[in-house]
Amino acid sequence: MAEALDPTAWGATPYDALLLLSFGGPEGPEDVVPFLENVTRGRGIPRERLKEVGQHYFLFGGVSPINGQNRELLEALRTDFAGHGLDLPVYWGNRNWAPYLTDTLREMVKDGRRRIAVLCTSAYASYSGCRQYRENLADALAALEAEGLQVPVVDKLRHYFNHPGFVEPMIDGVLRSLAELPEDVREGAHLAFTTHSIPVSAADTSGAPEAHGDGGAYVAEHLDVAALIHAAVRERTGVDHAWRLVYQSRSGAPHIPWLEPDICDHLEAEHAAGVPAVVMVPIGFVSDHMEVLYDLDTEATAKAAELGLPVRRSPTVGSDPRFAAAVRELVLERAAVERGEQPARCVLGSLGASHDVCPVGCCPARAPRPAAAGS
Numbered sequence: 001m002a003e004a005l006d007p008t009a010w011g012a013t014p015y016d017a018l019l020l021l022s023f024g025g026p027e028g029p030e031d032v033v034p035f036l037e038n039v040t041r042g043r044g045i046p047r048e049r050l051k052e053v054g055q056h057y058f059l060f061g062g063v064s065p066i067n068g069q070n071r072e073l074l075e076a077l078r079t080d081f082a083g084h085g086l087d088l089p090v091y092w093g094n095r096n097w098a099p100y101l102t103d104t105l106r107e108m109v110k111d112g113r114r115r116i117a118v119l120c121t122s123a124y125a126s127y128s129g130c131r132q133y134r135e136n137l138a139d140a141l142a143a144l145e146a147e148g149l150q151v152p153v154v155d156k157l158r159h160y161f162n163h164p165g166f167v168e169p170m171i172d173g174v175l176r177s178l179a180e181l182p183e184d185v186r187e188g189a190h191l192a193f194t195t196h197s198i199p200v201s202a203a204d205t206s207g208a209p210e211a212h213g214d215g216g217a218y219v220a221e222h223l224d225v226a227a228l229i230h231a232a233v234r235e236r237t238g239v240d241h242a243w244r245l246v247y248q249s250r251s252g253a254p255h256i257p258w259l260e261p262d263i264c265d266h267l268e269a270e271h272a273a274g275v276p277a278v279v280m281v282p283i284g285f286v287s288d289h290m291e292v293l294y295d296l297d298t299e300a301t302a303k304a305a306e307l308g309l310p311v312r313r314s315p316t317v318g319s320d321p322r323f324a325a326a327v328r329e330l331v332l333e334r335a336a337v338e339r340g341e342q343p344a345r346c347v348l349g350s351l352g353a354s355h356d357v358c359p360v361g362c363c364p365a366r367a368p369r370p371a372a373a374g375s
């Protein structure tokens with residue numbers, strides 16, 4: 001097994017590059033409206049919600065932290081790869097802002113890259129976190145083909161929500177946040193694991209068809225990560241902190257059901273129930289981007305202050321070296337699979353490793369569109 005994952009034996013063969021594929025964000029006030037237009041094209045988000053979200057960005061000078069965080073992750077990946085003798089170039093492209101995916105893929109093709117492993121900055125199954133990226137890849141490949149360029153093969157790496165390199169940095173973060181709470185409320189603190197709300201219909205159909213059902217793979221995967229972190233914290237502190245999975249950043253029309261409860265409503269309910277403190281744990285996100293900075297650090301934190309409820313927000317993985325190492329392992333694991341080997345899968349929790357290739361019917365879109373890197 002170890003041999004299959006040794007970069008000095010086969011390298012990442014058959015891959016000749018890794019593509020970091022992310023959301024993208026504005027880098028100045030003049031970018032905010034065009035960015036939001038890119039995000040919401042054809043998605044039916046109410047105008048009021050868009051104005052409101054624009055204000056979140058303007059509050060931070062029109063700059064989302066996400067691009068800077070991806071630049072740091074790129075550096076962390078290059079450092080990790082170089083330190084482990086893995087000679088694999090790493091590129092970066094986004095769905096909604098420069099560097100745009102199509103431009104990056106064009107550059108990759110011009111550099112002679114033919115077989116590309118893709119890491120998305122979304123750890124879980126769902127239309128927004130998985131299939132939509134595959135649709136973006138299909139669109140970009142079609143654009144290159146229309147330009148007469150040779151189309152590379154792209155393989156999306158499996159979901160990594162339950163990879164130790166994703167979970168362990170978050171466990172440390174929760175322990176740090178608990179330690180920062182005033183001592184008299186620390187032991188009674190509850191953990192609020194939080195992720196992006198999505199329409200209930202999208203949650204129910206998330207993941208492979210056999211996982212479909214109430215909450216689908218999206219909710220099941222988050223519950224697994226939450227239970228893992230909770231158990232590790234109990235083991236390390238000896239305290240059994242009560243926990244719940246809650247949601248944030250809801251958009252869409254009010255009459256369409258989205259996953260609940262919202263973090264702010266949850267904080268209110270916790271306070272009313274006499275809970276002395278809460279640690280918000282943003283397990284749904286890969287870096288401390290705007291959903292974390294605004295929805296948790298600004299809005300939910302203000303709500304808690306209004307209630308007089310002590311809260312802390314624990315960090316996401318960002319460019320933690322353990323996450324960079326996890327990405328290397330995911331590349332080498334998948335490379336071994338593509339060479340016909342059966343590598344060991346590094347995985348925690350009760351769900352096992354997610355599929356390498358999305359089956360037909362995985363995280364379906366409202367209206368079917370071409371998607372790359374699937375069956």
Ligand SMILES: CC1=C(CCC(=O)O)c2cc3nc(cc4[nH]c(cc5[nH]c(cc1n2)c(C)c5CCC(=O)O)c(CCC(=O)O)c4C)C(CCC(=O)O)=C3C
Pocket residue numbers: 023024025026036039040043045049050053064065066121122123126128129196197198199249250251252284285286289290291
């Ligand atoms: C599951 C999920 C993730 C987590 C997985 C992943 O990371 O992919 C995520 C991440 C992100 N979402 C982001 C930003 C936005 N998401 C929006 C809208 C939406 N997100 C959705 C879902 C998700 N989103 C959904 C179902 C919608 C409704 C419309 C639609 O179906 O598309 C809108 C429109 C306005 C609004 O309504 O909020 C914005 C501006 C940013 C960038 C932050 C930054 O700039 O730092 C990031 C990382």
Ligand SMILES: [Fe+2]
Pocket residue numbers: 196
């Ligand atoms: Fe989003």
